[in-house]
Amino acid sequence: xxxxxxxxxxxxxKLEFNANAGKVKCPFCDSEFDMxxxxxxxxxxxxxxxxxxxxxxxxxxxWTDSDNAGMAVYSCQSCGxxxxxxxxxxxxxxxxxxxxxxxxxxxxxxxxxxLIIPFKLDKKAAKAEYTKHLSGKKLLPSxxxxxxxxxxxxxxxxxxxxxxxxxxxxxxxxxxxxKSFNVGEWRVTETQHYKAFRSGSLEFENIPVDASKKIEDxxxxxxxxxxxxxxxxxxxxxxxxxxxxxxxxxxxxxxxRVNARVKTSxxxxxxxxxxxxxxxxxxxxxxNLKNGTAKYALLPVWIxxxxxxxxxxxxAMNGQxxxxxxxxxxxxxxxxxxxxxxxxxxxxxxxxxxxxxHLFT
Numbered sequence: 102x103x104x105x106x107x108x109x110x111x112x113x114x115k116l117e118f119n120a121n122a123g124k125v126k127c128p129f130c131d132s133e134f135d136m137x138x139x140x141x142x143x144x145x146x147x148x149x150x151x152x153x154x155x156x157x158x159x160x161x162x163x164w165t166d167s168d169n170a171g172m173a174v175y176s177c178q179s180c181g182x183x184x185x186x187x188x189x190x191x192x193x194x195x196x197x198x199x200x201x202x203x204x205x206x207x208x209x210x211x212x213x214x215x216l217i218i219p220f221k222l223d224k225k226a227a228k229a230e231y232t233k234h235l236s237g238k239k240l241l242p243s244x245x246x247x248x249x250x251x252x253x254x255x256x257x258x259x260x261x262x263x264x265x266x267x268x269x270x271x272x273x274x275x276x277x278x279x280k281s282f283n284v285g286e287w288r289v290t291e292t293q294h295y296k297a298f299r300s301g302s303l304e305f306e307n308i309p310v311d312a313s314k315k316i317e318d319x320x321x322x323x324x325x326x327x328x329x330x331x332x333x334x335x336x337x338x339x340x341x342x343x344x345x346x347x348x349x350x351x352x353x354x355x356x357x358r359v360n361a362r363v364k365t366s367x368x369x370x371x372x373x374x375x376x377x378x379x380x381x382x383x384x385x386x387x388x389n390l391k392n393g394t395a396k397y398a399l400l401p402v403w404i405x406x407x408x409x410x411x412x413x414x415x416x417a418m419n420g421q422x423x424x425x426x427x428x429x430x431x432x433x434x435x436x437x438x439x440x441x442x443x444x445x446x447x448x449x450x451x452x453x454x455x456x457x458x459h460l461f462t
Contacts, residue, residue: 105203106178107341115200117342120220120420125338139338177202189313192258192337192345203337207347216263216332216398219339220256220420227254227403227418230425234416253406256420258345258399259321260312262352263329264305264359266393268367271300273385276378295378299371305363309400310355312348316404317415318358323426324419327400331421335399345399352395364388 107116107125114129125134173188177195186193191207194200208214231251274297281290307329311321333339367388375381401420405427406413416427 105205105337106200117201118339120223125341136336136338139336189346189349191347192340192343201341203340212347214335214399215396217335217339218327218332218400218421220401222420222423224254230418230423231405231416234425251405251407255404256343257402257404258340258343259316259402260346260348261309261398261400262312262355263396263398264308266305266363267302267391268363268388269302270367270371270388272371272383273298274375275382275384277380279379297375299374303367303370308359308362310359312350312355313346314349320417324402324417324424327421332398360390363390
């Protein structure tokens with residue numbers, strides 16, 4: 102399988118895409134290169150990979166079939182070291198010389214993305230958001246205040262399917278209005294019942310659904326939204342210096358998830374139009390999805406890992422918007438102190454109220 106490495110034409114140093122500059126930059130001599138100059142290179146490489154589809158990844162003689170399952174081995178063109186990766190890896194770095202590499206065979210044909218959103222925020226911004234995420238958390242163990250506790254931080258282009266769809270729906274609701282009024286000495290409650298009907302169609306565009314088994318769906322959904330208006334046609338140079346995976350979940354496999362999201366959004370939109378009632382209940386729902394299409398895209402995510410008492414905690418930041426998500430551990434001893442303190446205050450307050458009632462009765 103063909104490997105692509107980007108090297109500076111001025112000093113032969115490793116080139117990386119710089120999120121702040123929006124250009125490919127050499128960290129050694131500070132040379133910068135516009136993305137346009139890499140378009141012809143991508144076209145030439147596409148042709149080269151097409152002519153060499155019979156190339157195979159290298160493998161060691163000592164590995165068994167079970168050991169090699171799901172793995173691929175590449176030779177770094179800079180230092181000659183063997184690089185072992187997951188077979189879905191599309192971009193990585195050599196662990197010996199730190200040279201960024203792109204696995205071209207994982208970005209060819211049906212595996213080639215249509216779109217990419219380049220990183221807008223760098224590693225420094227990700228660390229700053231991590232620190233901000235920890236601030237003000239009173240039940241957080243104190244060791245988490247130390248930024249150096251981060252075990253790993255990496256920029257990853259996560260594979261997504263971007264869906265467009267049309268929903269045609271008809272809905273029926275049972276509705277009530279309730280009002281109360283006085284009639285002489287009596288309090289009367291009047292309930293009126295209505296039938297409400299809604300029908301129409303909704304257009305949905307740019308629904309992102311992650312296409313990787315490696316990352317939790319709940320995590321990727323929490324990072325939304327991405328601004329797809331800033332997506333650009335795919336170029337391999339955007340991946341220089343970052344990691345990337347190709348999809349291992351097909352658009353067909355993700356269709357169930359996106360259909361569920363479209364149906365839920367349709368139901369909520371129609372329900373919002375049934376206003377002015379005391380209660381509203383759906384009695385019939387008919388939603389048909391049509392004209393579904395999917396584009397393949399790589400979206401930027403910063404992923405951080407840290408450990409606490411043997412547990413691994415994963416944090417993630419949207420590399421375009423800066424939205425930060427992740428669960429935090431809880432200092433149980435401090436939690437108990439706060440719980441006991443709250444209980445003590447409640448007990449004192451109850452005693453004080455009881456004493457005052459007794460005093461004035």
